[in-house]
Amino acid sequence: MSQGLAGYIIRRLLWTVPVIVAISILVFLLLRLGPLDPVESILGQRYTEEGADRLREKYGYDRPVHIQYLKYVQNLFQGDLGVSTRHQNFTVAEVVIPKIRVSAGMGVMAMVLVFGLGVPAGVFAALRRGTFLDPLTIGFWLLIDSVPVLISAIWAQWLFALQFGWVDLTYGGVFHPNIILPVFVMSLPGVAGVARLMRASVIQVSTEDYVRTARSKGLREQTVVVSHVVRNALLPMITVIGLALPGIFAGALFTELLFGIPGIAREALQAVLAPDFDVVLGLVLFGSILFVFANILVDVAYGFIDPRIRLSAARGS
Amino acid sequence: MQAQVPALDFEESGFRPAPRFRILRELGHKKIAMVGIVIITIFYLFGIFSPWLATHDPNQQQLVVEARYAGPSSDHWFGTDRAGRDLYSRIVYAARTTLLFTLVVIVTGSFLIGLSLGLIAGYRGGWIDTLIMRVGEVLSSIPTLFLIIAISAAFRTRISDFVFTLKEDTFLGDDARAIVPFLIIVLASLPFAWFGSARIVRSQVLAIREQEYVLAAETIGVSTARLLARHIFPGVLPIFLVGLSASMAGIAFLEVALSYLGLGVDPATQSFGTLIFEAGRVRTFQQFPHVLMFSGIPLSLFFFSWTLLGDALVDVVEPRTYRR
Numbered sequence: 001m002s003q004g005l006a007g008y009i010i011r012r013l014l015w016t017v018p019v020i021v022a023i024s025i026l027v028f029l030l031l032r033l034g035p036l037d038p039v040e041s042i043l044g045q046r047y048t049e050e051g052a053d054r055l056r057e058k059y060g061y062d063r064p065v066h067i068q069y070l071k072y073v074q075n076l077f078q079g080d081l082g083v084s085t086r087h088q089n090f091t092v093a094e095v096v097i098p099k100i101r102v103s104a105g106m107g108v109m110a111m112v113l114v115f116g117l118g119v120p121a122g123v124f125a126a127l128r129r130g131t132f133l134d135p136l137t138i139g140f141w142l143l144i145d146s147v148p149v150l151i152s153a154i155w156a157q158w159l160f161a162l163q164f165g166w167v168d169l170t171y172g173g174v175f176h177p178n179i180i181l182p183v184f185v186m187s188l189p190g191v192a193g194v195a196r197l198m199r200a201s202v203i204q205v206s207t208e209d210y211v212r213t214a215r216s217k218g219l220r221e222q223t224v225v226v227s228h229v230v231r232n233a234l235l236p237m238i239t240v241i242g243l244a245l246p247g248i249f250a251g252a253l254f255t256e257l258l259f260g261i262p263g264i265a266r267e268a269l270q271a272v273l274a275p276d277f278d279v280v281l282g283l284v285l286f287g288s289i290l291f292v293f294a295n296i297l298v299d300v301a302y303g304f305i306d307p308r309i310r311l312s313a314a315r316g317s
Numbered sequence: 318m319q320a321q322v323p324a325l326d327f328e329e330s331g332f333r334p335a336p337r338f339r340i341l342r343e344l345g346h347k348k349i350a351m352v353g354i355v356i357i358t359i360f361y362l363f364g365i366f367s368p369w370l371a372t373h374d375p376n377q378q379q380l381v382v383e384a385r386y387a388g389p390s391s392d393h394w395f396g397t398d399r400a401g402r403d404l405y406s407r408i409v410y411a412a413r414t415t416l417l418f419t420l421v422v423i424v425t426g427s428f429l430i431g432l433s434l435g436l437i438a439g440y441r442g443g444w445i446d447t448l449i450m451r452v453g454e455v456l457s458s459i460p461t462l463f464l465i466i467a468i469s470a471a472f473r474t475r476i477s478d479f480v481f482t483l484k485e486d487t488f489l490g491d492d493a494r495a496i497v498p499f500l501i502i503v504l505a506s507l508p509f510a511w512f513g514s515a516r517i518v519r520s521q522v523l524a525i526r527e528q529e530y531v532l533a534a535e536t537i538g539v540s541t542a543r544l545l546a547r548h549i550f551p552g553v554l555p556i557f558l559v560g561l562s563a564s565m566a567g568i569a570f571l572e573v574a575l576s577y578l579g580l581g582v583d584p585a586t587q588s589f590g591t592l593i594f595e596a597g598r599v600r601t602f603q604q605f606p607h608v609l610m611f612s613g614i615p616l617s618l619f620f621f622s623w624t625l626l627g628d629a630l631v632d633v634v635e636p637r638t639y640r641r
Contacts, residue, residue, distance in 0.1 A: 022455045027464070034471035135349065142628070146621035148570060149576055150593050151613035154575075157599040158606075169599070253462065258598070267461075272467045280467065287460040289530070295458070 016289075023288045025069065027281055032065050036275040038085045059085065060183035072281070082278030086271060092282045096267065100286070103252060103263040103301045110187040111241065118191045119237065122169075122198025123230055129203065132174040138199065141192035149155070149251050153185045171260050179261075182301040186255040194240055208232070238301040340555055343633045350598040350629030353412035353622035360619050363409050364416030365579075373403035375587050377412045388604040395611040398595060404611055411612070412501075415619070418572040419502050419565060425562055426510030435515035436553070437543050439522025450519070453512035461509045465571060468505035469580040473498070495586045502575050502582070510568060517560040547549050555634040560592045563627040573616065589616045 039055045056062040061072060077080060118141075125137040147155075150293060160181055161169050172178050205211065206229055213220075214228045253265035264283055271279040275304035344350050363370055372394065379385070387397045395404035395499025438446040461606055484492035525531060525550070534548050575576030575581035584591060589612060596602065596609035 010488070019455050019458055024454075027467075030467060030471065032462075034468075035474050036471050055421060061502050097475055116473075139625075141347070142624050143617075143621055145615040146566070146624060147613070148573065149591075150573070150618070151609060151617065154596075154599050154602050162599065162603055254577075268463050269466060272463065272470055275470070284459060284463065287463070288458050291458045291460070 003302050005304075007295070012299065016292045019292055020217060020285065020288060024073075024281065024285060027284050028072065029065065031067060031275065031277050031280060032061075035067040038275050038277055041274055042085055043090075049274050054227070061082070072278075082283045084271075084276055086274040086276035088197060088280065092278045095279055096264070096282055096286070099262055099267045101262045103256075103265065106179065106183055106252065106255075106261070106263065107188070109179070109183045110190070113183060113187040113193055114190040115189075115240075116238070118194025119189065119234070120199050121195035122236065123202055123225075123233070125195065126199045126202035126206070129214050134199075138192070138196060141195050145189045145192035149185060149188075149189065151256070152188070153182075156185050157258070169259065171262070182255050182259040185259075186251045189251060192246065194237070197240055198233065198237060201236050202229055205229050205233045239295075239298045260281060291292055340630075340633050344629060347629045347632070353625035353629070354555060356618055356622040357626065358413055360615065361416055361620075364412040364414075366510065367409045368411040371403075371409045372404035373406040374527055375402060375407040376585055378402055385447065386608070388607055392581070396605075396607045398592075398608055399597070399601075404592075407587045407592060408589075408612055408615060410482065411589045411592055412615070414582055414586055414588045415569050415578075415616075417499070417604050418503065419569050422506055422510050422568050423565070424563065425503070426507045427514040427564070431511035431514030431519055432553075432557060434511065436522060437519025438515065439519035440465065440526060440599075446519070453515060455511050456508055459581065462571075462574065465502075465505045465509065466578065466580060467469075469502055472501045472505070473580060476501070481520060495583045497585045498581065499586070502572060502580070505575075506568070506571050510564075513564055514560050517556055521553045521556050522549055525549050528552075555630075559627065559630045560636050562623055564632055565623040565627075569619065569623075572603065 025222065036203055039052045039061065040057075042055060045049055053062070062067055063071075072082065081096070084090045084092055084095045087095050121137055121141060125134045128134045143150075160166050167178050167181050169181075170178060211228050212223060214224045219228075252263060253269060255261065256263040256266040257269070264286070268280065268283045268287075269275075278293070344354075352597070357529065379397065381401070384397060384401035385399055387393060387401070389396045393403050393405065396406065397458070398404055422603040434449050436447040449570050480493050483489050483497065484491065490497060531544070531548050539548070572581055572588065573593070576588035577594045578590075581590050582588045592612040593609065593616075595603075596612060602609050623625055
């Protein structure tokens with residue numbers, strides 16, 4: 001059985017290679033063959049034909065697309081992600097890595113917050129099943145989820161910075177207390193999903209035999225809930241970490257824009273609009289690899305939790 | 318006197334209504350779902366009848382100081398924005414943009430492409446199944462919003478000539494300026510809009526394909542098209558609708574996000590994205606809260622209603638997992 005799982009993981013990992021290659025070709029072609037021209041935006045007012053040609057030669061944009069792609073891949077294997085045209089004299093790695101740090105820091109905090117609020121909310125709703133408190137709890141978080149960050153960010157800024165004066169709105173680094181407000185704004189929409197899954201999971205576990213056994217041998221209700229129900233209900237929540245990643249990535253864009261945070265989402269947007277080919281490619285590849293591995297993690301975690309899925313996966317799906 | 322029609326007693330007669338009516342009926346019993354349906358219906362009615370429900374021309378500017386950022390009044394129900402335009406009329410027309418965008422993307426992306434590819438992949442299997450699912454996996458592994466932004470940005474830069482040609486040489490006339498940007502965001506969204514429903518439909522087809530009535534139909538030589546349409550599609554429809562209503566808010570948000578970033582619909586076409594963008598940042602909100610409030614609340618309620626409806630549909634269609 002465990003051999004089947006190992007084989008499954010290896011097969012999934014091998015499958016990521018063509019996926020990543022396909023994504024890189026797709027995005028590369030979209031950028032190089034599309035009408036966006038980085039040379040034009042570098043030169044701006046100073047645009048001359050000779051100057052443009054010189055720059056095209058410098059960045060290799062004058063060569064055939066497939067040669068450009070192969071060159072890009074060759075450099076990639078040497079750890080060279082290319083150079084930024086928007087931030088002159090900086091390599092992609094120099095531009096991107098500090099931003100990844102910021103986004104990763106915020107992402108981890110957001111994930112902790114989403115689980116810290118979502119799990120108790122889900123348990124509460126499940127335990128109050130049949131009363132109005134259950135739909136009220138879930139409905140409350142769904143309502144929060146429905147307000148786009150574009151709007152909630154402004155409301156939160158007004159309430160907590162201008163009315164209460166608890167925070168101010170300048171960005172002072174990932175570990176500065178001012179980061180609390182943006183992290184809350186980008187996390188709160190995710191709570192509903194976690195709460196809903198946790199609720200379903202608790203309800204599912206409550207019907208298990210071992211819970212009935214625990215009750216019938218006279219354990220206190222609190223003990224049953226905490227150490228039998230909730231502990232087992234938490235297991236499937238591992239998978240949510242993977243599922244929540246894309247959402248946090250998307251919510252991050254408007255949080256970063258409205259709070260002036262130098263994260264990857266804002267950088268990606270500016271790189272697309274500039275355009276800054278190598279930075280876009282680097283960030284898209286980074287994001288895609290993150291997504292693909294998160295998905296594998298989800299499937300493997302499912303396999304660990306539910307042996308039936310492990311079996312069908314071993315047969316190859 | 319009218320003759321009394323005796324009420325049919327389904328239980329006693331042993332007759333049970335068809336399953337598709339069961340879903341509608343059970344949905345009717347759910348108050349939360351009904352709230353969602355009512356809000357969505359109102360929203361869409363405003364979208365359909367916006368020319369008649371709007372009180373002003375949404376683009377009519379009043380560039381005198383006292384007419385800008387005016388609060389709600391009997392003339393301007395929701396007040397005016399920074400250019401003195403009537404906010405209520407702009408919101409009513411923004412609902413129309415949302416209606417059109419969700420409708421077009423749902424019909425083409427989820428319904429035409431997603432449903433049919435899901436049916437083919439699930440029923441045919443083999444290499445065509447592998448191909449469809451692998452392409453979908455690749456597309457869904459990319460950070461979607463950014464690729465849509467990239468595609469929209471790429472095609473926006475060169476549209477003005479194209480718009481001019483359309484305006485001069487086709488029947489579109491002045492509408493070309495509104496239609497072309499709209500088509501760009503639809504086309505940019507489509508590659509990413511079909512896979513969710515295709516995957517749901519495929520897995521459901523895999524389950525239904527093994528049912529006896531499908532085997533029976535195959536045995537008596539029913540054509541593939543008829544088999545898919547008459548025997549498999551009805552079984553797939555409920556779960557397809559669940560997936561659809563769950564994805565509606567996300568699809569509608571794409572247009573809002575793109576318009577917010579200035580990559581969406583033409584500025585003269587109203588959109589919640591441009592409305593929210595023009596409502597300004599927090600300082601503007603502090604001074605003139607009505608702009609963001611009136612444009613933000615209907616949009617949030619719209620998203621909320623689709624979520625509620627999706628939730629209720631899951632309950633009705635898949636009662637096993639969420640039984641109370």
